[in-house]
Amino acid sequence: MDLYLPSSVDRVSGHIAFIKACWKFTQTDISLEDVAGISANASEYFVDTRAVNSSTPVFVPLRLHREDVQNRIRDYRAFLGNFDDSQRYGIIINMYWVVMITWFAMCNKLKKTRWNEKIVSRRINFLRANISLPLLFGSHQTPFNMAPWLTTLLPTFGDSLVLLGYFALNVFFLFHNYKITEDNQLFGPNSNTLQTARYLADRAGVLSFAHFPLLVLFAGRNNILIGFSELPYATFMIFHKWTARVMVVHATLHTLAYLWMLWYKGSFAVFIHEWWFVMGVLAIVLGVLILLFAAHYFRVRFYEWFLVSHIVFALLFFISCWEHCVTFGWLDWIACAFAFWITDRLIRIYRLARFGAPRATIEHISDDTFKVSVKRPHNWKPYPGCFVFIHFLHWSIFWQSHPFTIVDSVLEDEQVTIYIKAKDGLTGQIAKLLSHTGQISMRVSLEGPYGNQSPCENYENVILFAGGNGIPGPFYHALHLAEGSRLLPKSKIRLIWIIRSVDSIKWFEPELKRLCRTKIQCDIYITRGFEASMVRANPLLSQFKHHITFHSGRAPSAKILHQEFELCSSSLAIVTCGPGMMCDEIRHVVAKSVEDVDYRVDLFEELQVW
Ligand SMILES: Cc1cc2nc3c(=O)[nH]c(=O)nc-3n(C[C@H](O)[C@H](O)[C@H](O)COP(=O)(O)OP(=O)(O)OC[C@H]3O[C@@H](n4cnc5c(N)ncnc54)[C@H](O)[C@@H]3O)c2cc1C
Incomplete structure (x- = not known):
């Protein structure tokens, strides 16, 4: 008979655990010597576990089979190890973002150096034309309509690949490395489905919590990753939305798997009164509500309602998640997220006070x-x-x-x-x-x-496209470049402004006058009620006639860009700020053309929508 004989070290730790349990459950204080004595005495009367009837109470000391103990250790390792694995996988998902954001940081920081000009080759241009620059399904700044009530803002193709990698990691880690056993000592024999449900529930729960810091960090206005990566806030908002969605998917799986287990074991009635259970249910309801109220359709129509609901529900979500897990653990993720949130709020207050x-x-x-x-x-x-x-x-x-x-x-x-x-x-x-x-x-x-400043001064040629009220950013760039001392010697700056009517010029008149004192080439496209003869007749326009070229109709951005691609022979920065459709069209043209030019072309979108 292969009976289990613990080593002396294991025996002592077993005795200590026994003493602690006695104190915890019965407040009986017994010493190590007492337990050693009891154990020595009992060992003379050991009975084989397999020889006793397990359905009736047993009043004799039992000795376990080595195989049973080893199987139990194996199953505990599988069960508890799943928590460790989940935690590890959660950390890896966070590290994935660190790597991706460092990659973006490297690419964007390079644009601030003169090396950027040299990063041009057929292969690089091919990758930029097909991966980093294109739109996904033709829209980025304009909402993508799946149905009249189902609209959304899409990431660029490059950003969507980053998200795809993140989804793949989540799917892989959600199902990876479950150790299911036929003769499981914790779940009982033939419990494969139950084991899978439990492991999946725990894995999804921990992975969901591992998203807390990312989610909060990405949404912060003072997110340090914005400065580090030089990505726009709007890109982090896209990452924020997707990490939130994935977090709620994990939380939903966690909930469904646990609900199924409770139904399967018939133990609903026992748990329904438990505080952690109630808080868990509240958390998932809040999580789903946050997603629903943040839908693009609702957000653009009722922005303030969206904002208030988002903050209130998010706070309640934090609290309910904390209460759900306060006796189990994994609170570090929430604490870390809370630290990010409070830091962001404090910096916001500081910034307001400073102004x-x-x-x-x-x-x-x-x-x-x-x-x-x-x-x-x-x-x-x-x-x-x-x-x-x-x-x-x-x-x-x-x-x-x-x-x-x-x-x-x-x-x-x-x-x-x-x-x-x-x-x-x-x-x-x-x-x-x-x-x-x-x-x-x-x-x-x-x-x-x-916001990050686009590094236009590192380019020989700069074209700035502005639509309507989008003019302040491109104008500021143009003026800064023209009047700044850091401009490259052969630099050419061109500002293209598309406006609805001649009247729009009125509100930017002082700035345009200032622009006329520089060597910036300026074109204004007026889409309504304009004829060439008005340039002489209308004093508002005639004062600019030697410096600004006025055109009638929409700016043919594709044609303008193709002309510029022909004319330029060295690095070109294209800056856009205006209606989403205009910005998307320009991105599309740049992505299509970048393979045909043999100098560096970079696109900087100043328009931000979220
Ligand atoms: C980085 C950035 C710079 C901008 N610069 C300018 C500018 O120079 N001139 C200008 O006229 N507009 C600018 N806008 C747009 C401007 O923020 C919105 O038009 C303004 O917030 C609308 O306020 P409202 O309450 O009247 O909007 P509503 O009529 O309630 O909504 C109109 C639209 O504005 C969006 N919006 C409303 N509130 C916010 C908010 N707090 N944050 C983001 N979007 C919001 C809504 O989603 C909706 O699509 C900028 C937006 C961003 C993101």
């Missing part, structure tokens, strides 16, 4: 556009392409913060200007306040500046 709450002049300028001019602190410096979140400190709207591009004023020192197109929410409310007098004064606070 203060100066009085701004808000004036209606033309069409549906108004302009906000506000003095900035001396050491608070904007830069081309940056944006801020503005708070209008009016009792009815002060808590709302909306993103807008800013430019350093061309009229006054240490003043920033924001051009805002009135829409239906906060901007509509400000427009209403302006409707009587055309100008008001209000305290505002700016949180920022945020």
Whole structure:
């Protein structure tokens, strides 16, 4: 008979565990010597486990079979090891993002060096044309419509490959390395389905928690990865949305697998009153609600409602997940996420405090556009392409913060200007306040500046496309390049602005005048009510006639780009900011053409939608 004989070390640890259990469950204090004595005495009366009837109480000491013990150890290893594996896989998924973001950082940092010009070859251009630059299903900045009520913003093709790798890792790790055994000592014989369900439930639960830090970090305005990788905030928002979806899928699998097990074992009634169970159910309901309320269709129509629901549900989700697992563990993931969240909030408060709450002049300028001019602190410096979140400190709207591009004023020192197109929410409310007098004064606070500056000064040629209210960013770049000392000697800068009517020029008149003092080539396309003869007749236009070329109709971006590709012989940066369709069209043309040019072409999208 092959009986189990523990080593002396195992025996002592067994005795210690026994003493602890006695104290924990019966508050009986016994010493190691007592247990050793009991054990020595009992060993004279050991009975073979396989000889006893396990359905009736046994009052004799039992000796286990070596095989039974080894199988039990094997099954405990499989069961508890699954938690360790899950934790390890969760860390690997996080590391995947570190690697991907480091890759983006390397590519983007290279664009800031002169080496970038040399990264041109047939193979590299092929990869850029087919992988990093193209759109996915023809849209990136414009919403992709699957049905009238099912719209979404798609990543670029390159970003979607990163996401694909991430999905693949999740699927692989969700099902990898389960040790199912026929004669399982913990789940009983023939329990393959039960074992699989339990392992899957635990794996999915831990993987879901492992997403907490990523999810919160990606959504933060002060996410350190933005500065490190030089990726736009909008890209991190796409990553945020997808990691959130994957997290909820894991959580749903965790829930379904546990619910199935409870149903299978008939133990619903026992668990339904447990706090952790109730909190788990609440967490999954909240997780699904967060996803539903964040749907693009709802978000673009009711942005403020989306935001409030997102923050409230997310806080409740945090708390319910914490309570669900407070006795089990894996709280480090939540604590880490909470640390990211609170840091982001504190930095936001600091940024607002740093700007203060100066009085701004808000004036209606033309069409549906108004302009906000506000003095900035001396050491608070904007830069081309940056944006801020503005708070209008009016009792009815002060808590709302909306993103807008800013430019350093061309009229006054240490003043920033924001051009805002009135829409239906906060901007509509400000427009209403302006409707009587055309100008008001209000305290505002700016949180920022945020965003990465496109490294245009490293290119010989720069073309900037702006559509409508998208002009501030490209204008700021153009001026910065033309007036800055870092410009390359042979540089050519071309600014193309597409506007709806001649009137739109009014609101950017001072800036255009400033532009005329530089060597920037400027073209303005006016889509409605414009004829060439108006350039002489209309004083608003005639003042610019020697510096700016006015065209009628939409800018033929594909034609313009092809001409530029022909004309240029060295590095070219293309910057876009305007309607989503225009930006997507330009991305499409660049991706199609990049293989045909033998110098470096880079595209920088300043438009951000999320
Ligand atoms: C980086 C960035 C820079 C921008 N720069 C400018 C600019 O210089 N001039 C300009 O006129 N507009 C700019 N916008 C757009 C501007 O933020 C929105 O038009 C504005 O927030 C609409 O406010 P609302 O309450 O009136 O909108 P609503 O009428 O409620 O909604 C109109 C649209 O704006 C979106 N939106 C509303 N609130 C927000 C928010 N807090 N964050 C993101 N999107 C929101 C909605 O999804 C919806 O699609 C910029 C947006 C971004 C992301």
